[in-house]
Amino acid sequence: MGPCSGAKLASFPGLPQWRLLKGKLHRELRFGSFVEAFGFMAQVALIAEGLGHHPEWSNAYDRVVIDLVTHDARPDPATGRQGAITDQDLELARRIEALLAAGGPQARRFSSAGPPPAGPRPAGHPLTGCRADRNP
Numbered sequence: 001m002g003p004c005s006g007a008k009l010a011s012f013p014g015l016p017q018w019r020l021l022k023g024k025l026h027r028e029l030r031f032g033s034f035v036e037a038f039g040f041m042a043q044v045a046l047i048a049e050g051l052g053h054h055p056e057w058s059n060a061y062d063r064v065v066i067d068l069v070t071h072d073a074r075p076d077p078a079t080g081r082q083g084a085i086t087d088q089d090l091e092l093a094r095r096i097e098a099l100l101a102a103g104g105p106q107a108r109r110f111s112s113a114g115p116p117p118a119g120p121r122p123a124g125h126p127l128t129g130c131r132a133d134r135n136p
Contacts, residue, residue, distance in 0.1 A: 015093050024056070025068040025085050025093055029100075034061050040099075047095050053088045068092055 018027045031037040037059055044066075048054045056067040068089035 014097055015090070017097070018093055020085075021067070023069065023084070025089050027066045027093070027096075029064045029066070031062045031064070034059075037062050037064050040064060043099055044096055047099065048092060051088065051092055051095070053092050055092065066096070
């Protein structure tokens with residue numbers, strides 16, 4: 001499996017929120033809570049396992065940082081560096097975007113804005129009525 005060209009990366013539809021960072025396809029997301037962020041990661045884990053391709057990622061409270069790169073891609077002849085962005089990475093990124101677009105956890109582009117305002121969860125939210133929503 002060979003690396004994708006820069007032109008292919010630039011022209012891949014549906015990935016405007018992704019960028020190249022240190023040779024990896026990179027995206028940062030922010031959710032309404034830790035539970036939403038972790039729930040999103042669980043959904044992506046199932047997708048990634050189905051593809052046999054796994055992200056490098058991290059989670060801190062409501063934030064998820066994702067880096068996609070294929071470590072066993074043949075070395076870049078110019079740099080000798082092992083690993084590159086391949087079609088597998090683009091496919092996983094596309095499926096992550098589809099998950100977000102399908103009404104999964106509502107993520108917004110990572111910013112320095114503070115967390116969403118505290119308050120009761122909207123009706124129909126899967127955690128409505130849990131202990132955190134009840135008065136002491």
